[in-house]
Amino acid sequence: MKKIISNIFIFFLVSTAIAQVDRSKLPEPGPAPEIRFGEAESFTLDNGLKVFLIQNKKLPRVTYTLILDRDPILEGEKSGMLGFVGNMMTAGTKNRSKDEFNEEVDFIGAQISGSSTSLSGSTLTKHQEKVMELMADVLYNPSFPEEELVKLKTQTKSGLAIAKNDPNSISSILTSKLVYGDNHPYGEVETEGTVDNVTVEDIRSYYETYFKPNIAYLAIVGDMDLSTAKDLVEKNFARWERAEVPSQSFEKPQAPEKNIVALVDRSASQQSVIEVTYPLDNFLTSEDYLQSRILGYVLGGGFAGRLLQNLREDKGWTYGASANFGSDDLIARFYAGSSIRGSATDSAINEIIYEIRNLKENGVKEDELKGAKSALSGSFGRSLESPSTIANFAINMERYDLPADYYSTYLQRLNDLTVDQVNASAKKLLKPDNMYITIVGNGSEIQDGLMAFGEVKRFTNAGDPERQIAMDSEITADQVIEDYIKAIGGAEKVRTIKSSKMESVAEIPGVKLNINYVYDENVQAFSNKIMAMGNVAIHTLIMNGKATVTAGGQTQELTDEQFEAAKMNMFIFPELHYEELGYSITLEGINDIEGQNAYKVIVSNPTGAKQINYYAVDSGLKIKSESTDAGEIFYSEYQDVEGIQYPMMSTLKSPMIPVPLEAKVEKLEFNASVSEEDLK
Known part of the structure; x- marks a missing residue:
């Protein structure tokens, strides 16, 4: 079922053209552009609000950016609350409903948005007063409608459900927890539970506590003079x-004393998401800040980066690799990583560590320094095209007590850097022996190779240490399957089921899906139709020794390899047929599946393709399966149907679909009469 449901989404993907470029040589770096931008005029209100005006009369537009300068906040059991603040504040006021507010903004072609630390607006100069009036209404009179919070919670939880199966999201959660820790604002992770804990009162309390003028900065950029700005x-x-x-303080995270290897086992993965990372002090005011920009570019800045040249151009293990030195006034972190072909995981880690160590010990070369300077200068110049950049510059200078010429001399200071200066910083900033090495990938295939880098610690997809669950050494894969068959009704009863008709319903945003299955093991035939709005969107048919998929009026026959993988769909209870299909099964221990202990059984077909099934230790029932092409399917709500325990709910989680797809069985009939018409 999982493969079939996924196909409907694959069918709607659109290909994009790839431009052909000459990659045989790097482009010659051009001279750094000369950057000029107006200096800010400023004034402060009696309530402490600091205001900066940067005049720009090139276009009749004005942008307002209000920033709160508060310490990071640990949300704890309410993690996720801060992400709701901006949307809740702009979801209507005591004077205007959400629809009325949006209509007024749209009518004048303006934009107003917010976050937990900002409120911004942009408009044509002729509407500058109206937009500031609307922003003030948001600031003074937010209504925080309950229905908006309910909607935001639903959207957030849908995203969290998808993230549980997305290797990049899993990697991000793991590295955040390792680098910063659970008791640091940068390390805590929102969950469905913490999101559910958030109330309107929490958001209102935050707003009343932190939205204060004495910690606020307002930057105005555009076609406005100082007198008008003061009046408005x-x-x-x-x-x-x-x-x-309130002020907050947190213990500063430290790099580990030695490299730590952290693995999240995602058995369906063909690729491994690799990150090497550690915390570091690095910010605008740091003495090594500009050097860190150079080092990040040389190591992992796009096509010219050493990592990409090594891992992609030389080894062919990946499509991309990157590295950077973060910047944050509280605590930053170093990052380097890539998504690597699974079989090359340990080799790729070795090369990443080599490149980091080599840069630390041997430094950059003159031509690399020249190229990095040119690229970073160009990027800095392009950033000035955005009014928000100029606004942030003005606020940063006041907020962090930067020199008055910090940004105007930025390019000069960058271009004055020497190889010796950059290499001295490399020795301080790079820590090849004090890193977290994190991997999200197929543990059974890569764990042995990872041991070369240290003890391998295993974690869940929520970034928590994996529970060590002891297993009876006498339990075998065959015994697990036998217990499963017994749990659903016993081999004698289950083997009497030779045909079946099943109707399920599911829903993707705005569209109801009807999913019909027909099995006839007497002739080894199977049919699956997915219908949307009364029309058959996709039809998979296995019959007469071949398999076809029909979508959009076009029918395609599956290749021999695809047919081999699809064979399992012919059977109502595939576990009964592993031996006759030539499948091998391996028991790989006990895993924690959302709070349930479950035996992990790897099923391999003759072509080498794998599916992983999980069977609950206590009940014997199958509760989850996963594969590379389909993602994860969770089975629940088992009910007795004609003496057979059958899951009436299955939930598909796949990166190919925007939300978890829950399919509910509405009708199920065993040993039904099946005609050729039913199949076709």
């Missing part, structure tokens, strides 16, 4: 009342 700001923000805001 005084009119709209002078009555904003100041108050003390």
Whole structure:
């Protein structure tokens, strides 16, 4: 079922053309552009609001950016709350409903948005007063509608469900927890439970505590003079009342004393997501900040980066690889990584560590320094095209006490860097022996190779240490399958089932799906139709020794390899037929599947393709299966149907679909009469 449901989404994918470029040589770096931008004029209201005006009369537009300068906050059991604040504040006010507010904004072609630390707006100059009035209404009178929070929670939880099966999301969660720890704002992770804990009162309390003018900066960029700016700001923000805001402090994370290898076993993965990372002090005011920009570019800055040249151009293990030195006034982190072909996982890690160590010990070359300077200068110049960049510059200089010429001399200071200066910073910033090496991949295939880098610690897809579950050494894969057959009704009863008709319903956003299955093991035939809005979107048919998929009026016959993988779909209970199909089964221990202990059984077909099934230790029932092409399917709500225990709910989680797809069985009939018409 999982493969078939996935095919409907594959069918709607659209191909994109790839431009052909000459990659035989790197382009010659051009001279760094000369950057000029206006200096900010500033004033401060009596309530402490600091205002900066950067005049730009090239276009009749104005952008407002309000920033709160507060310490990071540990959300704890309410993790996820901060992500709701901006949407809740702009979801209507006491004076305007959400629809009325949006209509007023849209009518003048403006934009207004918010977050837990900002409120911004942009508009044509002729509407500058109206937009500031609307922003002030949001600031003073947010209504925080309950129905908006319910919607935001639903959207967030759908995203979290998908993230559980996305290797990049899993990797991000794992590295955050390792580098920063659970008790640090940068390390805590939101879950369905913490999201459910958030209330409107939590959001209102946050707003009332932290949205204060004495920790706020307002930057205005555009076609406006200082006199007008003062009048508008005084009119709209002078009555904003100041108050003390709580401060926070956190223990500073440290790099590990030695390399730590952390693995999340994702058995369906053909690729491994690799990250090497550690915390470091690095920010705008750091003495090695500009050097870190150079080092990050040389190591992993696009096509010219050493990692990409090594892992892709030389080895052919990946499509991309990157590295960078983060920047944060609290704590930053170093990152290098790639998605690598599974069989090359340990080799790729070895090469990544080699490149980091080589850069630390031998430094950059003159031509690399020249290329990095040119690329970074160009990027800096292009960033000035955005009004928000200029606004952030003005705020940063005040917020972090930067020199008045910090940004105007940025390019000069960058171009003045020497090889010796950059290489001295490399020796301080790079820590090839003090890193977290994280991998999300097929543990059974890669774990042995990872031991070369140290003890391998296993984690769940939520970034928590994997529970070590002891297993009876006498339990075999055959015994697990036998117990499963017994749990659903016993071999004698199950073997009497030779045909079946099943109707299920599912829903993707805005579309109801009807999913019909017909099995006839007497002639080894199978049919699956997925219908949307009354039409057959996709039909999979196995009959007369071949398999076809029909979609959009076009029928395609599966290859021999695809047919071999599809054979399992012919059978109502595939476990009964592993031996006759030539499949091998391996028991790989006990895993924690969302709180249930389950035997992990790897099923391999004659072509080498694998499916992993999980059977609950206590009940023997199958609770999950996963494969590379389909993602994960969870089985639940077992019910007695004609003496057989059958899962009436299956939930598909796959990166190919935007939300988990829950299919509910509405009708199920065993040993049904099946005609050729039923199949076709």
